[in-house]
Amino acid sequence: MRRRVSLLVAATTSVVLLAFLLPASALVARVAEARALDAARVQLQLLVPAVGLDSRAEVAAGPVALSDGGRLAVRWSDGTWLGAEGVLGDDPAPAGAEVRETDDGTHLLQPVRREGGTAVLEVFVPEAELRAGVAETRLVLGGLGLVLLLLALGVADRVARSLTRPVTDLARTAHRLGSGDLSARVVPDGPDEVREVGTALNRLATRIGELLADEREAAADLAHRLRTPLTALRLDVEALPPGHRERLQEDVDALSRGVDEVVAEARRPVREGLGAGSDAAAVVAERVRFWSVLAEEEHRPLTVDVPTGAVPVRVAEADLGAAVDALLGNVFAHTPEGTGCAVSVGPRQGGGALVVVRDAGPGLPVAGVVRGRSGGGSTGLGLDIARRTAEGAGGGLRIDSSPAGTAVALELGPPG
Numbered sequence: 001m002r003r004r005v006s007l008l009v010a011a012t013t014s015v016v017l018l019a020f021l022l023p024a025s026a027l028v029a030r031v032a033e034a035r036a037l038d039a040a041r042v043q044l045q046l047l048v049p050a051v052g053l054d055s056r057a058e059v060a061a062g063p064v065a066l067s068d069g070g071r072l073a074v075r076w077s078d079g080t081w082l083g084a085e086g087v088l089g090d091d092p093a094p095a096g097a098e099v100r101e102t103d104d105g106t107h108l109l110q111p112v113r114r115e116g117g118t119a120v121l122e123v124f125v126p127e128a129e130l131r132a133g134v135a136e137t138r139l140v141l142g143g144l145g146l147v148l149l150l151l152a153l154g155v156a157d158r159v160a161r162s163l164t165r166p167v168t169d170l171a172r173t174a175h176r177l178g179s180g181d182l183s184a185r186v187v188p189d190g191p192d193e194v195r196e197v198g199t200a201l202n203r204l205a206t207r208i209g210e211l212l213a214d215e216r217e218a219a220a221d222l223a224h225r226l227r228t229p230l231t232a233l234r235l236d237v238e239a240l241p242p243g244h245r246e247r248l249q250e251d252v253d254a255l256s257r258g259v260d261e262v263v264a265e266a267r268r269p270v271r272e273g274l275g276a277g278s279d280a281a282a283v284v285a286e287r288v289r290f291w292s293v294l295a296e297e298e299h300r301p302l303t304v305d306v307p308t309g310a311v312p313v314r315v316a317e318a319d320l321g322a323a324v325d326a327l328l329g330n331v332f333a334h335t336p337e338g339t340g341c342a343v344s345v346g347p348r349q350g351g352g353a354l355v356v357v358r359d360a361g362p363g364l365p366v367a368g369v370v371r372g373r374s375g376g377g378s379t380g381l382g383l384d385i386a387r388r389t390a391e392g393a394g395g396g397l398r399i400d401s402s403p404a405g406t407a408v409a410l411e412l413g414p415p416g
Contacts, residue, residue: 077117166190351414
């Protein structure tokens with residue numbers, strides 16, 4: 001917008017300057033020519049009495065002899081020339097004052113009646129004198145036009161900046177909100193319309209924070225309500241005979257852990273995890289060390305390939321750890337014992353990281369792994385956590401499954 005305003009002002013100013021400078025330049029040329037011709041006419045009028053009354057010898061010794069560079073010529077009444085021959089030559093004397101133009105200048109002819117005939121007085125005005133001062137004046141006009149154009153561009157830039165700066169601030173604040181910084185606010189500035197947009201954006205940011213807080217509070221309340229029937233269920237399981245009690249206790253423990261995770265997630269501050277960053281290499285290495293104990297017990301070859309340097313990504317450390325746990329948990333839960341597994345972390349094109357978990361299991365049909373997203377969109381295999389984490393980080397989840405094994409890739413975007 002700033003550039004367009006400057007271009008518009010430059011075009012408008014140029015048109016106005018051309019409309020003023022072109023006629024002014026032509027006027028300067030005409031004024032210079034008229035000034036030179038008027039001076040020549042004055043000289044003619046001053047010399048007419050001398051030619052009309054003085055003798056030939058007096059005219060030849062006076063005005064003709066004093067002529068500057070042969071500018072003055074007189075054809076006497078007998079047809080002979082005093083001084084250099086003029087442009088009239090042998091032509092008849094004109095009836096009145098006459099102007100004749102040649103390639104080198106302009107000739108003014110003035111007939112003078114005297115006894116014995118008519119003499120003709122001729123004054124020559126060179127082309128350089130007709131154009132005297134025109135070039136310098138045009139340079140001054142051009143410089144003035146350039147100064148006015150630069151001044152207009154400077155004023156236009158300041159005005160455009162005052163218009164675009166509030167819009168730029170709005171865009172910057174919107175990007176901060178989009179990356180998860182819900183504390184971002186804009187100071188309303190600029191025209192009334194832009195101020196109104198800034199105020200509306202601030203209200204929207206406040207409302208988003210309130211809705212997220214209400215959602216987490218509702219989730220936490222729901223999770224707490226589940227604890228009471230869960231405790232009663234645990235007591236009922238403990239009263240069962242030993243044959244069925246162990247298996248049901250494991251299910252109840254798993255359900256209890258799920259409720260604890262919901263409560264912990266609900267209690268986390270709203271801004272935590274939104275636009276947060278972490279080191280993908282460090283998080284993956286730590287989670288692989290955690291799972292390596294179980295892998296050793298099940299005789300699973302577990303390899304990890306992470307770079308030595310940091311690989312920053314736009315996801316909180318806890319969320320990335322939960323996503324990696326979900327992927328490794330699927331491998332341990334859905335492949336036979338002894339099946340190998342490999343985890344790798346690498347930089348992603350455009351920033352971020354690519355986390356890949358591979359196993360040498362029998363493979364899974366992708367259509368069966370990612371089922372239709374009804375309701376919450378759960379995959380049924382724990383991959384929904386990884387998918388939501390990747391999408392929240394500006395990336396996505398890719399699954400490549402074949403009889404030779406399954407590879408799940410997490411694409412994570414760079415920090416916002």
